[in-house]
Amino acid sequence: MHIDHGGIVLQNEADVEMRIITPLLQGAPYLGIPEPFIKPKKYLAPTPFNRKAGLTSGGFPDFSVWMRSFPVLIVEAKPPDVPAAVGYHEAQMYAAYLNQNYPTGINPAHFIFATNGSEFMVGYWDCKPILTGSVIDLLPQSTVTAEFQRLCSRQVLDEFAHKCLLASK
Numbered sequence: 186m187h188i189d190h191g192g193i194v195l196q197n198e199a200d201v202e203m204r205i206i207t208p209l210l211q212g213a214p215y216l217g218i219p220e221p222f223i224k225p226k227k228y229l230a231p232t233p234f235n236r237k238a239g240l241t242s243g244g245f246p247d248f249s250v251w252m253r254s255f256p257v258l259i260v261e262a263k264p265p266d267v268p269a270a271v272g273y274h275e276a277q278m279y280a281a282y283l284n285q286n287y288p289t290g291i292n293p294a295h296f297i298f299a300t301n302g303s304e305f306m307v308g309y310w311d312c313k314p315i316l317t318g319s320v321i322d323l324l325p326q327s328t329v330t331a332e333f334q335r336l337c338s339r340q341v342l343d344e345f346a347h348k349c350l351l352a353s354k
Contacts, residue, residue: 280310
């Protein structure tokens with residue numbers, strides 16, 4: 186599964202989810218996360234965000250990746266005309282909300298990924314993005330893709346989930 190960088194015109198959030206996020210999450214040249222670990226937005230109950238948080242009602246992350254029964258990666262898609270930074274901020278809010286369900290010091294919703302199909306941001310729930318760039322640069326074996334994998338590949342996510350499991354015993 187690869188991102189088709191040639192001539193794609195992304196028109197809406199669903200296009201970003203199907204043509205960019207799904208290949209990035211599942212594709213072997215990218216994160217290589219098996220489909221059963223990836224949950225769609227309807228998997229989680231809506232969050233009770235309030236107007237101070239910038240939202241008027243509850244919301245869902247577009248995807249969450251679960252390993253060892255922990256939500257370790259929160260993924261937010263935005264339509265092409267909305268900055269990826271908006272999605273990154275929303276994913277951070279979802280992660281903070283999910284992390285409240287665990288004891289102090291165990292914050293499984295640690296990794297964040299957001300994209301609008303042209304730009305992307307990767308980081309952690311409690312800080313500014315660690316890696317930002319253009320989706321067009323996420324090519325198999327590229328330096329940008331290698332850095333993306335170093336931050337949140339399947340192995341990295343699973344190792345983090347294992348640490349959460351040990352800390353929760």
